[in-house]
Amino acid sequence: MTNLHLIAYFCHKIKFMQLSDQEIVRRESLNAIREMGIDPYPHEEFKVNTYSGEIVENFKDDQPDAFQEVRLAGRIMSKRGKGKAMFAELQDSQGRIQIYLRRDDICPGEDKSLYNELIKRHIHLGDFIGISGFVFRTGVGEITVHVKSFTLLSKTLRTLPVVKTDSEGKVHHAFTDPELRFRMRYVDLTVNEGIRDIFITRSRTITAMRSFFDQRGWLEVETPILQTIHGGAAAKPFKTHHHTLDMPLYLRIANELHLKRLIVGGFDGVYEIGKMFRNEGMDRTHNPEFTSLEIYVAYKDYHWMMKMTENLLEEITRKVLGTTEVELADQTIDFKGPYPRISIYESIEKYTGIDISKMTEVQLRELCHKLHIGVEDNMGRGKLIDEIFGEKVEKNLIQPTFIIDYPIEMTPLAKKHRSEEGLVERFELFVNGKEIANAYTELNDPIDQKERLELQLELAKRGDEEAMAMDEDFIQALEYGMPPTSGLGIGIDRLVMILTGKKSIQEVLFFPQMRAKSSKE
């Protein structure tokens, strides 16, 4: 074929593939690079000996010798050509550093094609390169790597958004479309500053949590995600089907009942950090799959668990943020314990002036109408109290606050209060107006447990879709005997939202749930 034929064929092909002009340019460069005898996707290891952040942090003008032979790898994020020399920015896992490429240093001989052709023409923003050279400071004060040798490590075929930051730190042309950011998180992570840090904070939070528990001798465990009975919480499950067994299975909405079975089996403390799945609405605090921590410790009660929770959060914030104080947009939250403990009745009285502790279901329903709180007929006493709490109290709980001693109706897995009739030993921890933890003195009386779950079946009959299911095997486990135990659950995503100051759960999930791609893609 002649060149013309090749071009015609190529044009036809790219039209068919609907490539943008910039994608065509990159594919042409890819071919040109191969024709130069350079592999655009080389196999061999490229050894680095430092990172951008280390150089920027440690370079001293009076001791340039320490950085005479640096080797770095990363993406080209900007190019400022100046004819026979060029400034560019290299981005690696630690950040960005300016590099300086001078034609006659990179091509000392007669053949200048490596600079003129490869670097000037065929290296594009986003390409992965490896460099070696020495560090210096330019006339305008920028710490820069003067490149002596240059290796293409991987060619990119698509154009990254170009985000620029000016001398005042103002960001221009940020990649902001949330749909594109979340569908193409790899691009978001590459071009938007600070996204990596959210996930580093997330990872460190989980690490801190794990080491806190491990130090105390509690065992990290894994329990089934595919369950035959979706127990342990009030929520709609995802349903699936196992072909070989020909039976329905549910993705777990909670792992509580399995973890308690392990306490029955003799472990003193077990915990699991993992995904839960709830087939419910999505908004900026709910994703269909989310991560929870659940921990159960034998021979403890919820008073002990409150202290443990304070210690845990204090340690996490110290390790992850270096302080117990978290700066949010409009306030500072201090995780240093102890946190106030207020009963749910007291909290409602505090914010409404009304004592509801002795009210009947009928009286509570009337009160809800008076307070303009929407209620439904199938709501029981506990649910009504929860509605009032959610409407009038929750948003006021900014600093970490334990709300304790909930009405029995809504909490079928918690032990009855040791002294207060009609209540259970439960606490929830509220921070910045949101619940982030939930804990009980666990119900270990099998007969009481069975009655409480039967009550849930009654609620289900009344039309409560989310009433808890009966789990006979769990009851049987309790009949074999469970030691007094306290359990705690923490919503990891929401905790990370607070620690990173993010208002949307999508921001703290690498890949938040999205609908199937739009035709835009």
Place this chain on the structure above:
RNA sequence: GAUCUCGUAGCUCAGCUGGUAGAGCAUCUGACUUUUAAUCAGAGGGUCCCGGGUUCGAGCCCCGGCGAGAUCACCA
């Protein structure tokens, strides 16, 4: 699930009572060996989310759909 707002070049966005689409960055060509939102001169690039309708004519108006965000409902 409901309501509101949005969807235009690779990215961020303009687009007039409805008259066959623009800017900045990016890309391409050229100049420039310490620049930095590099600069200067020129050029190319579009399924205006999809499908109907109204109209001589639709990016714009109407209907339906898809996707996203916000608010509400449900929930953690």
